Amino acid sequence: MARPGVELIRRQQLIDATLKIIEEYGFQGATIGKIAGASGLSVGIVSHYFGGKQGLLEATMRYLLSCLQQDVSTLMAGRPNTPRERLMAIVDANFSGVQTHAQSAKTWLAFWTQAMHSPDLMRLQRINERRLLSNLMSYLRQLMPADQVRPTAQTIAAMIDGFWLRAAMSEGRIEPGQAVALCKTYIDQAIQANNGAS
Amino acid sequence: MARPGVELIRRQQLIDATLKIIEEYGFQGATIGKIAGASGLSVGIVSHYFGGKQGLLEATMRYLLSCLQQDVSTLMAGRPNTPRERLMAIVDANFSGVQTHAQSAKTWLAFWTQAMHSPDLMRLQRINERRLLSNLMSYLRQLMPADQVRPTAQTIAAMIDGFWLRAAMSEGRIEPGQAVALCKTYIDQAIQANNGAS
DNA sequence: TTCATTTTGTTGAACGTGTATTCAATTTGA
DNA sequence: TCAAATTGAATACACGTTCAACAAAATGAA
Numbered sequence: 488m489a490r491p492g493v494e495l496i497r498r499q500q501l502i503d504a505t506l507k508i509i510e511e512y513g514f515q516g517a518t519i520g521k522i523a524g525a526s527g528l529s530v531g532i533v534s535h536y537f538g539g540k541q542g543l544l545e546a547t548m549r550y551l552l553s554c555l556q557q558d559v560s561t562l563m564a565g566r567p568n569t570p571r572e573r574l575m576a577i578v579d580a581n582f583s584g585v586q587t588h589a590q591s592a593k594t595w596l597a598f599w600t601q602a603m604h605s606p607d608l609m610r611l612q613r614i615n616e617r618r619l620l621s622n623l624m625s626y627l628r629q630l631m632p633a634d635q636v637r638p639t640a641q642t643i644a645a646m647i648d649g650f651w652l653r654a655a656m657s658e659g660r661i662e663p664g665q666a667v668a669l670c671k672t673y674i675d676q677a678i679q680a681n682n683g684a685s
Numbered sequence: 686m687a688r689p690g691v692e693l694i695r696r697q698q699l700i701d702a703t704l705k706i707i708e709e710y711g712f713q714g715a716t717i718g719k720i721a722g723a724s725g726l727s728v729g730i731v732s733h734y735f736g737g738k739q740g741l742l743e744a745t746m747r748y749l750l751s752c753l754q755q756d757v758s759t760l761m762a763g764r765p766n767t768p769r770e771r772l773m774a775i776v777d778a779n780f781s782g783v784q785t786h787a788q789s790a791k792t793w794l795a796f797w798t799q800a801m802h803s804p805d806l807m808r809l810q811r812i813n814e815r816r817l818l819s820n821l822m823s824y825l826r827q828l829m830p831a832d833q834v835r836p837t838a839q840t841i842a843a844m845i846d847g848f849w850l851r852a853a854m855s856e857g858r859i860e861p862g863q864a865v866a867l868c869k870t871y872i873d874q875a876i877q878a879n880n881g882a883s
Numbered sequence: 884t885t886c887a888t889t890t891t892g893t894t895g896a897a898c899g900t901g902t903a904t905t906c907a908a909t910t911t912g913a
Numbered sequence: 914t915c916a917a918a919t920t921g922a923a924t925a926c927a928c929g930t931t932c933a934a935c936a937a938a939a940t941g942a943a
Contacts, residue, residue: 493918513802515713519903529920534904593801600798603791603853604711612854641851642867646840649847653839655801656810669840673871676878691892717929727894732930 498536498546500526505547510590514597545607548598552615558583559622570626571678574643577622578670581647582663592655619644631681639677646670696734696744698724703745708788712795743805746796750813756781757820768824769876772841775820776868779845780861790853817842829879837875844868 504526508517519540523530537543559580566576602608623640631639650666702724706715717738721728735741757778764774800806821838829837848864 497918514798516802518901520901530903531905531920532918535919540903596798596801599850599854600712600794603794604714609854616854638863638867638870641863642844642871645844645847645851645864645867647847648850649843649845652797652846652850653843656797656807656814665836665839666843669836669843672836673840676874680874680877695892716927718927728929729894729931730892733893738929 494536497528497532500528501533501536501543502547502550505543506551506594509547509594509597513593514601541605544601545605545611548602548608548611551595551598552611555581555615556618570629571674573626574623574674575671577619577626578643578647578667578674581619582650582667592651595651596655616644619647630678635677635681639681642677643670643674646673692734695726695730698726699731699734699741700745700748703741704749704792707745707792707795711791712799739803742799743809746800746806746809749793749796750809753779753813754816768827769872771824772821772872773869775817775824776841776845776865776872779817780848780865790849793849794853814842817845828876833875833879837879840875841868841872844871 501522504522505517507525508521512521519530519533522543523533533540533543537546559577562576562580562583563573566572598608599612602612620640623643624636627636627639647670650670654663654666699720702720703715705723706719710719717728717731720741721731731738731741735744757775760774760778760781761771764770796806797810800810818838821841822834825834825837845868848868852861852864
């Protein structure tokens with residue numbers, strides 16, 4: 488065991504190759520052979536480090552989710568600590584980094600679809616969903632009546648998902664800036680509409 | 686040729702079976718064998734009537750889109766002819782009928798994902814997308830400044846897609862009524878926000 | 884009506900392709 | 914020299930397609 492990090496390196500190589508291949512060929516076309524080829528390793532290595540194809544796919548989704556999580560943390564750090572600014576940071580994070588390119592949107596969509604029929608992936612998906620929702624709600628609570636908080640958060644979450652979908656569909660020429668702007672416009676509208684009495 | 690409708694009957698049998706199997710097993714698990722079994726017919730019949738699996742899948746998506754189209758027309762017919770009411774009817778239509786059940790949402794998601802890597806399905810998807818958008822825009826144009834029309838329509842479309850996604854995820858207990866209400870709330874907020882000067 | 888003939892509709896076993904997995908052999912590095 | 918790491922050909926399985934054979938229905942002649 489020369490380098491104790493060999494395993495981590497190999498695992499990341501395979502995850503990177505998996506993302507690349509899914510982007511190019513879709514979930515169906517992502518075979519062990521192609522992934523191994525793209526990673527410069529052999530087909531046998533997959534079973535060795537991940538126990539099989541399913542394990543590799545789950546690890547890849549876990550990786551994507553952790554990237555998203557990190558984007559949120561990073562963008563939060565550099566913003567003023569007002570509820571509105573925090574909400575805007577969440578929106579930015581959800582369209583930044585890994586999420587920016589149409590390719591990534593496609594990959595997310597592929598994983599979502601796969602999650603429908605895989606309890607493990609579904610569980611990961613749900614955790615992520617709950618985190619986004621409770622994040623949004625904690626800031627909205629400071630900006631509007633309590634009974635408006637949950638519906639507004641659900642609407643924002645639906646908008647984010649919806650724009651991702653459209654990004655995945657629009658084949659290359661996606662404009663995350665526009666999606667971000669529209670989400671932000673909605674947030675301001677919602678804040679204003681629920682404070683109109685003041 | 687006693688019944689000239691035999692072909693239509695068989696085609697619909699196979700399409701119905703395809704929907705059922707995709708709901709249960711997902712796109713990946715939808716094999717010719719399972720579909721044929723569910724329809725009570727043999728595997729050979731698929732190639733006979735649809736030329737192959739791909740043809741059956743395309744016909745099934747075409748059928749789903751036509752159902753949606755019909756829902757829109759039906760709900761339009763029984764509403765007052767004001768722009769706002771028409772917009773609400775579009776929202777209702779997109780969450781009614783076939784779209785109501787979580788199962789259908791799963792099937793839609795499966796087709797969307799598949800469309801990423803199939804030009805034919807992508808074309809169908811685009812046509813549907815454009816129809817929804819231009820529909821929304823034609824009514825929004827009567828309710829707000831011209832430069833707000835397109836962004837607002839895109840936001841509504843994203844919300845509808847987003848709620849579909851969440852419906853697909855929420856495994857059974859979906860509440861289309863809530864999604865409809867939230868979409869309608871947004872529409873009224875948007876109308877109000879863009880006419881505040883009056 | 885009855886039976887033969889043709890046309891149409893249907894079957895499912897056989898085939899070929901593609902893929903995940905396995906594991907004995909090989910290489911690598913300390 | 915040994916143990917860890919890696920290979921990739923061999924294996925087994927699942928799936929879509931094909932097509933020769935079969936069944937059903939329609940036609941037409943007696």
